Amino acid sequence: MSNQSNAELDWSALSFSYIQTDFRFRAEWRDGEWDKGRLDTDPFLRVHEGSTALHYGQECFEGMKAFAAADGRVLLFRPDENARRMQRSAARILMPTVPEELFLHGVKETVRANRRWVPPHGSGASLYVRPLLYGMGPNIGVRPAPEYMFTVFCTPVGPYFKGGLKPVFISVTDYDRAAPKGTGAAKVGGNYAASLLAHQEAVEAGYADCIYLDPLNHRNIEEVGAANFFGITRDNRFVTPKSASILPSITRMSLVYIAREILGMTVEERDVPIDSIGEFVEAGACGTAAVITPIGGIFYNGSMHTFYADGEEVGPVTRRLYDTLKGIQQGELPGPRGWAVEVPLEQQT
Numbered sequence: 001m002s003n004q005s006n007a008e009l010d011w012s013a014l015s016f017s018y019i020q021t022d023f024r025f026r027a028e029w030r031d032g033e034w035d036k037g038r039l040d041t042d043p044f045l046r047v048h049e050g051s052t053a054l055h056y057g058q059e060c061f062e063g064m065k066a067f068a069a070a071d072g073r074v075l076l077f078r079p080d081e082n083a084r085r086m087q088r089s090a091a092r093i094l095m096p097t098v099p100e101e102l103f104l105h106g107v108k109e110t111v112r113a114n115r116r117w118v119p120p121h122g123s124g125a126s127l128y129v130r131p132l133l134y135g136m137g138p139n140i141g142v143r144p145a146p147e148y149m150f151t152v153f154c155t156p157v158g159p160y161f162k163g164g165l166k167p168v169f170i171s172v173t174d175y176d177r178a179a180p181k182g183t184g185a186a187k188v189g190g191n192y193a194a195s196l197l198a199h200q201e202a203v204e205a206g207y208a209d210c211i212y213l214d215p216l217n218h219r220n221i222e223e224v225g226a227a228n229f230f231g232i233t234r235d236n237r238f239v240t241p242k243s244a245s246i247l248p249s250i251t252r253m254s255l256v257y258i259a260r261e262i263l264g265m266t267v268e269e270r271d272v273p274i275d276s277i278g279e280f281v282e283a284g285a286c287g288t289a290a291v292i293t294p295i296g297g298i299f300y301n302g303s304m305h306t307f308y309a310d311g312e313e314v315g316p317v318t319r320r321l322y323d324t325l326k327g328i329q330q331g332e333l334p335g336p337r338g339w340a341v342e343v344p345l346e347q348q349t
Helices: 052-056 079-092 100-113 189-193 196-204 250-262 274-279 316-329
Strands: 024-030 038-040 059-061 064-068 074-077 126-136 147-157 168-172 209-213 221-224 227-233 237-241 266-270 280-287 291-300 303-306 340-342
Touching: 024 100, 038 100, 052 126, 059 079, 059 189, 074 100, 074 316, 079 100, 079 126, 079 250, 100 126, 100 147, 196 209, 221 237, 227 250, 227 274, 237 250, 250 266, 250 280, 250 291, 250 316, 274 280, 274 291, 280 316, 291 316
Parallel strands: 168 209, 168 291, 237 266
Antiparallel strands: 024 038, 024 147, 059 126, 064 074, 064 126, 074 340, 126 147, 209 221, 221 227, 227 237, 227 280, 280 291, 291 303
16 A cells, blocks of 8 residues: 655646556456456556457546545545446447446545545645546457456546636637537547547647537537536526537536536526527536636637636636535535545555
């Protein structure tokens, strides 16, 4: 087990990038069943050249975070939802599902064993946890793999977008993130590979990221890069897109609850036409990595539409949503049962 003292890092200066930590969890599926799994110190995976993950993209993953509370506890945010979403992703591409108990055990063991890498409370950083499931073993035909690996690793990270809670400007792309009735609602690597070029072109044009419109008609907002979209109307409605090709974000799901049940807002999950963004006085992107990133403006059809304070400041509703969500995640505010899950810091048996 790692030394319990924190690693020597400048926590406030961390970017959203990989830093190798001490342990990772691994479990294997063979002959129709999962083994119990184990901790490993080797960050490298030995993958057969015929693995379906390499040739046919048979893999899926999750993203989640662990936070240090002021009282010394280490908290995960709604990990059961990540377990269930990985099961849905796996089923979509014919992989055996990871039982929720095994998923949660692997995540908690990884965080526990890497306790010294959990950034201190109030540092602005967190421990990003990446569960990964992929097909392995000798194979060459387009068919499910004979064996599978479930692994969990973690790394301390800072904000996904530089500057923390500051508005960013984004552009609408002509590319599609996913096909209608495709794998857009599954967290599979192919969706992210398809997004790389659009993101790069947006950054080269001076924007933080791009917005994808619906792949069928290119009329409605779907996602903001690798995050979900939301808008706040003048009459205090929380609006977020509803589509079968959007990844169902656990952060967005939580913000829907916070907006309705805690802030008393009207929530609408519906089509969000790009031509109607003028109805919003605030807008944002949300996800595990981004948490909430305020959108200062959207470039579309040759012009820039800006939101609160001409895109220069974080809107008051967006800030309340952010403060409430972060407060629950870090144990500073009470949340619904099961949202903040403590990681036992002694080894589980």
